[in-house]
Amino acid sequence: MTTETDTVLELKNVTKTFGNLAAVDSVNFDLKAGEIHAILGENGAGKSTLMNLIYGLYQPSDGNIYISGKIKQLKSPRDAIANGIGMVHQHFMLIENLTVAENIVLSTSQFSSSDILPKLDASITDSKSNEYHKPIKLSKFRYKKNEAVNLTEAHSNRFGLSVDPNALVRTLSVGAKQRVEILKALAVDAQILILDEPTAVLSPNEVDDFFQILRALQNDGRSIIFITHKMDEVLEISDRITVLSRGKKVYNGRTGELTAQQLAREMLGEEIPQVKREQNEASNDLVLSISNLTVKGIRKEIAVADVSLNTYRGEIVGIAGVDGNGQRELAESIMGLLPITSGTIDILGNQPKGTNNIRHCSVGFIPEDRRTMGIINTFTVAENLMLNKPYLDNVSKWGVIDQKTKTEVVTKLIDTYDIRPPSSEIPASSLSGGNQQKVVVARELSPQPDLLIAVNPTRGLDINAAQFVHQNLLKQRNRKKSVLIISTELDEVLLMSDRLFVMSRGKLINATKLRDNIEALGLLMTGETFHDE
Amino acid sequence: MMNNLIGLIRAIKFQCVSSLENYPRFTQIVVIPLIILGCASLTNAIILLLCGYNPVTAYTAAAGYSLCSIRGLSETLVKTTPFLMTGLSVGIAFRCGIWNIGAEGQFLIGALTATWFGTRIAYMIPHTPWLGVPLCLCIAGLAGGVWGVIPAILKVTRGVNEVISTIMLNYVAIHLVGLMIEGGPLQESSKIGSQSDSIVKWVSLPRFIEGNRLHPGIVISIILAIVLTFVLFRTTFGYQLRAVGEGADAAKAAGISVMQNTIRVFFISGALAGLGGAIELTALADELTKSFSPGYGYTAIAVALMAKLHPLGTIATALLFGALSVGSFAMEGEIGISGKITWMMQAIILLYVIGYSSARLFNKQPSKQ
Numbered sequence: 001m002t003t004e005t006d007t008v009l010e011l012k013n014v015t016k017t018f019g020n021l022a023a024v025d026s027v028n029f030d031l032k033a034g035e036i037h038a039i040l041g042e043n044g045a046g047k048s049t050l051m052n053l054i055y056g057l058y059q060p061s062d063g064n065i066y067i068s069g070k071i072k073q074l075k076s077p078r079d080a081i082a083n084g085i086g087m088v089h090q091h092f093m094l095i096e097n098l099t100v101a102e103n104i105v106l107s108t109s110q111f112s113s114s115d116i117l118p119k120l121d122a123s124i125t126d127s128k129s130n131e132y133h134k135p136i137k138l139s140k141f142r143y144k145k146n147e148a149v150n151l152t153e154a155h156s157n158r159f160g161l162s163v164d165p166n167a168l169v170r171t172l173s174v175g176a177k178q179r180v181e182i183l184k185a186l187a188v189d190a191q192i193l194i195l196d197e198p199t200a201v202l203s204p205n206e207v208d209d210f211f212q213i214l215r216a217l218q219n220d221g222r223s224i225i226f227i228t229h230k231m232d233e234v235l236e237i238s239d240r241i242t243v244l245s246r247g248k249k250v251y252n253g254r255t256g257e258l259t260a261q262q263l264a265r266e267m268l269g270e271e272i273p274q275v276k277r278e279q280n281e282a283s284n285d286l287v288l289s290i291s292n293l294t295v296k297g298i299r300k301e302i303a304v305a306d307v308s309l310n311t312y313r314g315e316i317v318g319i320a321g322v323d324g325n326g327q328r329e330l331a332e333s334i335m336g337l338l339p340i341t342s343g344t345i346d347i348l349g350n351q352p353k354g355t356n357n358i359r360h361c362s363v364g365f366i367p368e369d370r371r372t373m374g375i376i377n378t379f380t381v382a383e384n385l386m387l388n389k390p391y392l393d394n395v396s397k398w399g400v401i402d403q404k405t406k407t408e409v410v411t412k413l414i415d416t417y418d419i420r421p422p423s424s425e426i427p428a429s430s431l432s433g434g435n436q437q438k439v440v441v442a443r444e445l446s447p448q449p450d451l452l453i454a455v456n457p458t459r460g461l462d463i464n465a466a467q468f469v470h471q472n473l474l475k476q477r478n479r480k481k482s483v484l485i486i487s488t489e490l491d492e493v494l495l496m497s498d499r500l501f502v503m504s505r506g507k508l509i510n511a512t513k514l515r516d517n518i519e520a521l522g523l524l525m526t527g528e529t530f531h532d533e
Numbered sequence: 534m535m536n537n538l539i540g541l542i543r544a545i546k547f548q549c550v551s552s553l554e555n556y557p558r559f560t561q562i563v564v565i566p567l568i569i570l571g572c573a574s575l576t577n578a579i580i581l582l583l584c585g586y587n588p589v590t591a592y593t594a595a596a597g598y599s600l601c602s603i604r605g606l607s608e609t610l611v612k613t614t615p616f617l618m619t620g621l622s623v624g625i626a627f628r629c630g631i632w633n634i635g636a637e638g639q640f641l642i643g644a645l646t647a648t649w650f651g652t653r654i655a656y657m658i659p660h661t662p663w664l665g666v667p668l669c670l671c672i673a674g675l676a677g678g679v680w681g682v683i684p685a686i687l688k689v690t691r692g693v694n695e696v697i698s699t700i701m702l703n704y705v706a707i708h709l710v711g712l713m714i715e716g717g718p719l720q721e722s723s724k725i726g727s728q729s730d731s732i733v734k735w736v737s738l739p740r741f742i743e744g745n746r747l748h749p750g751i752v753i754s755i756i757l758a759i760v761l762t763f764v765l766f767r768t769t770f771g772y773q774l775r776a777v778g779e780g781a782d783a784a785k786a787a788g789i790s791v792m793q794n795t796i797r798v799f800f801i802s803g804a805l806a807g808l809g810g811a812i813e814l815t816a817l818a819d820e821l822t823k824s825f826s827p828g829y830g831y832t833a834i835a836v837a838l839m840a841k842l843h844p845l846g847t848i849a850t851a852l853l854f855g856a857l858s859v860g861s862f863a864m865e866g867e868i869g870i871s872g873k874i875t876w877m878m879q880a881i882i883l884l885y886v887i888g889y890s891s892a893r894l895f896n897k898q899p900s901k902q
Contacts, residue, residue, distance in 0.1 A: 337785060356788035367786055376780035387776060389788035396769045403767075 006033040007069070008223050009054065009085075009192055014063035016049055023049040025247040026063065031192065036214060036224045038238035038255070040231075040267055042322075042488070046247040047227050051194050054225070055087045056080035086185025087194040092177050096170035100163050100180050101148040104155075107184045155186050159216045174299075175206035182213065193217065194225045199233055200324060211237050229322045231260045231526040243267050264522025268490060285313035286349075287451050287482035288334070293343035295326075295333045303329035305506035306343070311451070316473060316483040318497025319508070320490050322525050326506040327486045328368050331455050334358075334484075335365050347451060359389050364449035366440055366457045368486075370433070374440040377429035381419065382410040384428045385443050417442040418465070434461045445472050452476060455486045470496060490521060566839075570853075573885040577878040586870055594867045595860030605859060607747035611817070613855030614750040615640070615826075618809025619833030620840065620847040621758055626802040628765070628842040630778030631795065635684065635699030636806040637830025638706030639677040643807025644814040645710050646676035648719055648821040651732025651814075665735040670811050677807010678800040680706070685799030689792045695799075703830070714821055721820070729821040738816035748816040754851075757805065761844040774798055806830060839886045857882065 009031040016024040024046045031037050041047045052058045054065065056074035064071050067083050074080045077087070094103050152165035161179040169177060178198060185193055199207050214224060214237060228234060234241060235255060243251035243266045251258070251266045258266070288311040297303035303326040311317045321327050332338040334345055336355040344351060352358045359365075367373035375384055386392050386406070395406045410424045417438045419431070428436060441457060454473065458466035473496060476483050486503075487493050493500060494515065502511045502524040514520045578588035598605035619636045626633035650669045658664060683702060687693035713719040715727040722730055740748045765771035776784040777794040785791055809829070818825060836854055840846030861875030 335786065354788075354790075355785060356790065359788035365786060369782075372780070372782045373786045374783060376776060376783045378779045379776070383772070383776075386772070387783060387787045392769050392772065399768050399770055401767055401769060401772065 007031065008033050008067065010066040010069075011050075011054070012064050012066065014050075014053060014060045014065065016053055016058055017061045022247050024053065024060075027244070027247075027249045029242060029249065029252075031223050031225060033191075033223055034218055034221045035239045036218055036226055036237055038226045038228060038234040038241045039244060040228065040234060040241060040263060041244035042267060042490070045244040045267075047244055048196065049247075050244070051087065051196060051225065051227060054080070054192075055085060055194060081188050081190070084189060084191040085194065086188065086190025086192070088178065088181040088185060088196065088198060090196045090198075090200060092181055094169045094177060094180060094184075097168065099166050099168055100172075100183075101145070101152040101165040102143075103169055103180060104152050104165075104184050104187045105143065105148040108151075108187050151187065152183065155183055159186065159213060159220070161186075161213055173206075175202055175209065178202070178210070179213070182217075186217075190222070192223050192225070194227070196227050197229070198226070199228060199230060207233070229526055231263060231523065234263075235260060260523060260526075261519040264519050264526065268518050268522050283312045283314040283480065285480075287311050287313055287347070288484065289344075289346040290334070291344050291346075293330070293333065293345065294341045295329045295338055296341050297326075297329050302341075303506055304333065307506075307508045308343075309501070309508060311482045311484055313450075313482055314477055314480045315498040316477050316485060316496050317499050317501070318493035319484070319486040319501045319503050320493040320511070320521065320525060321486075321488065321503035323488050325503050327455065327488075327503050330503070331365070331368065331453050331486055334453055335363070356389050362390075362447075362450040364388075364444035364447065364452040364454075366444050366452070366454040368455040370437055370440060370459070375428045375436050378427055380425050381414070381428055381431065381439060382406065382424035384439050385410050385413050385424075388443055388447070391443065391447060413442045413446060416446075418468070434465060437461055438465060441469050441472075445469075445476070448476065448479060448481060450481055452481065452483045453486070454483065456488060457485065458487075458489075458492060466492075490518075490525070569885045570882070573882040576881050576885070580874065580878065580881070581870070584870070584874055586868060591864050591868055591870060595863050598863035598867070599856045599859040604745070605863065607745050608862075609852070609855045609859045610751045611746050611748065611855075612858050613851045614748075614754050614816075615809050615813045615829045616832065616836050616854045617751075617754040617758065617847060617851035618812065619806050619829045620836035620851050621754070621761060621844055622802045622805035622809065623830075623833045624837035624840060624842045624844060624847050625761060625765070625774075625805070626798055627837060628778060629774045629794070629798040630781065631685075631798045631802065632694075632696045633681070633684075633699050633799065633802050634696055634834070635681065635702050635803070635830070636833045637826060637828065638699070638703035639680050639803040639806035640810035640813075640826055640830045641706040641710050642680040642803075643673040643677040643810030644818075644821055644825055645706075645713060645719075645810075646807070647673040647736070647811035647814045648729045648732060649713075651736040652719065652730040655733045655736045660733075660735045662735045662737075662739060665733075666738055666815065669736040669815060670808060673811030674804040674808035677810065678804035680807065681799045681801075681803015682796060685796045688799075689795055710821065710825070711823055714823070719821070727823060731819045732815060736815055737819060738812060740816070746817060748812075750812040750816050753812065754809070755848055757808075758844040758848050765844065806833075835883050835886060 007030050009029075011027060011029040013026045013028060014024060015022055015026050027046070027050060029050070039047050039050070049058065053060055054074070056077045056079050059073070059075065065074060066072065067085075072079075072083055074083065074085075080087075095106065098106070149165040152163070155161070156163050156165070156179075159182075161183055163172070163176055163179050163183065169180060172180065182193070198210065202210055214226075217224060226234075226238060238255045241251070241253060241255055241258075241263065242249060243263060245267060251263070288309070290307060290309045293304055293307045294302060295304035305326070307330065309317070319327060319330075329338055333340055336353065336358045347358065347361045347363060350361060352361050371377070376387065379387070386395060386401075395402055395409055407424070413419070414422050414424060419435050419438045419442065428439060431439070437457075437459065438461070444452065444454075452473070457473070458469050461469065470492075473483050473485070477498075485493060485496050499510075500512045500515060502509045502521060504524060504527050509524055511521060511524060514524070574592070578592075581588040581591050599609050600606060619640055622636045622639065623633060647669050650672055655665055655669070658668065680702065684693070684695045684698035687698050688695050711727075714721075714729050716724070719729045720726075721728055738748050738750060740746065765775060773784070773789045774794050774797060776787070776789055777791050778798070781791050784794075810826070814821060814825070832854060836850045837847060839853075840850040857879055861872070861879065864870045864875055865872055
């Protein structure tokens, strides 16, 4: 069919800007037939934006996309699918209460028979096996169960994607659901498959099976774009690697050209942030003491595995790591928002139960998910600035909110933290993301809590605002308070922390000594072990 | 199916609360409702014409009676009271993220409790309205609140969706009333009619003027609307209720108990509806019958939504619904328009109310910088 050198997809100088920010900055990218092309990058490096451009969810601000040498405008995923591009999202897009076959037919029925079905029939009859000789015509009006099951079975046999076509999707394991997603893409004859962090949800055994599927697809001449954080997987499965950093392509080459260390350096950038502040005197005043903490995540998987950590007055402890390695669960369990499976959390010598009591122990919390946990969209800015139980008690007398005190406090916060527009009575939803973050930071920092848990405290802020937050975090430290920063941005953690940890797969690794060794940190963050020679 | 229903209610709430935010307050509160009423009146005029009535005389009769005669005006206020009480009940629940469809049942439970108190218990207390009336209303409100807490407990302990449980409890309440007054312990003493005894005089809500049905219920409910506004928007208690309703995760992270506040909302909501039922019974009906509520608790959903779930706005919308139902009576009585047609006309107004916010026609210009 196709020879190895055929370029099936090419991006030329593609740029995508959001406001002033270039999420993808004149990136050139090409994908050859039958190739597995890995894309590596930190959070916010532009990987997802790039994929959304290819899948038609976004349109490029500049530059062009070529498919099989022809320039194409992909206005929607529909266009992308019609051009043979399929995407398996990190969060599955399946209808849980339908069977596997129904889910698969659902995706094919979105297209008129002239779009897809001839190709589909061809791809089925082309193949040597006899099982699916009969061309499958799916009626636009009637759902024929047997034919849907046959179609599903035909495809699943062909690529070794074993699933029971009659099983309800909600009864399937995560790995099986992923296979259904891939089948869905294959059912509309996708020649290019985009896999967004496909292994994040899989167990090690499932990963092996998954890689076999990828190889089968590759042998069939299909091309795969594989997005991941995990270095070992990249080295194992990919043919070529593209590294993105801050929206720019910083490396492209065949797998094996660079070692894992060199790739990590490319990924994190050359410049090591300057740690310009003086070393502070270590204090022995314990604030937060976590011992042998194990916490289960939403899917009942172990998210935090036997973590122990102490924080002291007058220091900033930083935890770096790639998203989804248990940081969120760690922060939420400290705040009493997630039940603890085993272990203990001591705050200032107490073991408070419930978020309210924990808050009353002078604990501030900047949550990871600003939109659902930090801000109430329909509340005004003023109301959001009071969204902290002890704080609320401060501005009220006998349970009645004192309007004068409230206005004073709120006006001061808006002024100090430069929240724009400087109006306290507009709904928080009308603020930009950065200004919403300022609202959260203002609320959590201004009471000067003894312990501050800050998860990605500067996400969405511009440089000046981020610096302002950093200065305030340092002030907290100088006031002899304790700060725990959990961030996906290594720069931030390196800049701020007195002691440094890396969180990976639920484990906390002390990395204070590796401060100047960016490569080692990068390896730790991507789940590799690092051996100090 | 249930999910669809909940989705629908959410969508309606969202539409009513948020889509007109871009307009100046005056337009939102006065101009747009007037346009809606105008459109609805036009549609209804067509229906009246098709049925062979002169819409002008019909409207004149309706408006003339319900708004321009002393008797009609007082009757409008009388009708406003149950709409306002149940509207407040639904409004506070929806505002706090609780989809309480059970105002009808809570209304009936309040009335039932007032009947029980007024026919069986009141003999045991001093025979004075200064004690009897407040005591009766309080107990009935409490009963409505407790009835409202049943779905709350099911929700927080077992995760039962309150839309289902409150609707089901409406049927339980309706049939409980039937059971009690048809052969049950509250049936009238001669055991013939399917109704209760009349409540004793010292628990019935006194009227302002002899011969006019206007009673203090309207005053009580307006005061409650003002108190509720204060509680919701000026106290930490109300702040927490709203925070849980508008953003449960954020409230939780702030240290506000979702479970506690959910139960509180259910109780307050149920108590308001129950109190409404008790006022209606002790002021007007005197005895409980099966046709006691013409679906106040359901119409209340429209009353509350049209008021954008604001207690003060509910006063206005309840007044509108009161005037509408009195006006329908006038059309029935004076011109002989069938009750079925007037019901249909009310339903059309409701459709306009729900539809108005989604009308793209109004959504063009986003003003206010």
